[in-house]
Amino acid sequence: MGSNEADKPLRRIGASFEQLAAVAKQQQPQQPAMAAGDFSRACSNVSVLFGCLGIAFKFAEMDYVAKVNDLLEASKTISTLPSMVELDIQKGTVRQAGSHTRNLLRVKRGIDMVKVLFEQILVTEGNSLKDAASKAYAQVFAPHHGWAIRKAVGAGMYALPSKSQLLKKLNEDGECVLISRTPIYLSCSLHMLLL
Ligand code: 1PW
Structure with missing residues (x-):
């Protein structure tokens, strides 16, 4: 593959969310409902990032991957995200542990966190990932987590790779322009997601 997408996960993530964003940005009434399969596949491309955190x-990686897999499986029989949520509303299972809608919310938070993380990577100085990751966690997940999980995540922050180690794992060599585009795709598509 000439474009290097196969060995550059950030490009693959950017491209898949760019496609979702194109769908999401269409104006009503032409805007089609977000396809559950396309969304889940884009989210599964993000798993590699969680796997790079040490x-x-x-x-966190196992939790994210399990929930994305649930959405992928559900997308075989439920074609769009709105219908997935609607079905849970009808069954009264929106908040039930393991429901597709609850998993969708958790996965969406995971994507939100990656977006904030990359925004913070770009604005924080130095080679440490800790400040960027702590800010992203504080903003996105911490309000929804109890004391024990917040403490465990806080401890995990000391074992994160450095920024340069992370980029190396992602097979990037300082192409900051490309990296800076990834959160933009993510934010465009997420902004429009119906929930
Ligand atoms: C990228 C920078 C480093 C920060 C990583 C932050 C990871 C944050 C995710 C931690 C999730 C692991 C803890 C599990 C929490 C579960 O209670 C909860 N899942 C989530 C994603 O909040 C379980 O949801 P559930 O199965 O009860 O619906």
């Missing part, structure tokens, strides 16, 4: 975030 052993301390293994649990």
Whole structure:
């Protein structure tokens, strides 16, 4: 593949969310409902990022991957995100642990966190990922997590790779322009997501 997409996960993530954003940006009434399969596949491209955060975030990675897999599986029989939510509303299972809608919300938070993380990587100085990751976590997840999880995540922050180690794992060599585009795609598409 000439474009290097296969070995550059950030490009793959950017491209898949760019496609979602194009759908989401269409004006009503032409705007089609977001396809559950396309959304879930884009989210599964993000798993590799969680996998780069080191052993301390293994649990976060497993949690994210399991929930994305649930959405992927559900998309085989439920074609759009609005219908997925609607079905849970009808069954009264929106808040039930393991429901597609609850998993969708968790996955959306994961994507939100990655977006904020990359925004923070760009504005924080130095090679440490800790400040950027702490800010992203504080903004997106911490308000929804209890004391024990917040403490565990806080401890995990000390075991994060450095910015340059993360980029190396992602097979990027300082192409900051490309990296700076990723959160833009993410934010465009997420902004429009119906929930
Ligand atoms: C990228 C920078 C480093 C910060 C990583 C932050 C990871 C944050 C995710 C931590 C999630 C692991 C803790 C599990 C929390 C679960 O209670 C909750 N899942 C989430 C995503 O909040 C479980 O949701 P559930 O199964 O009860 O619907």
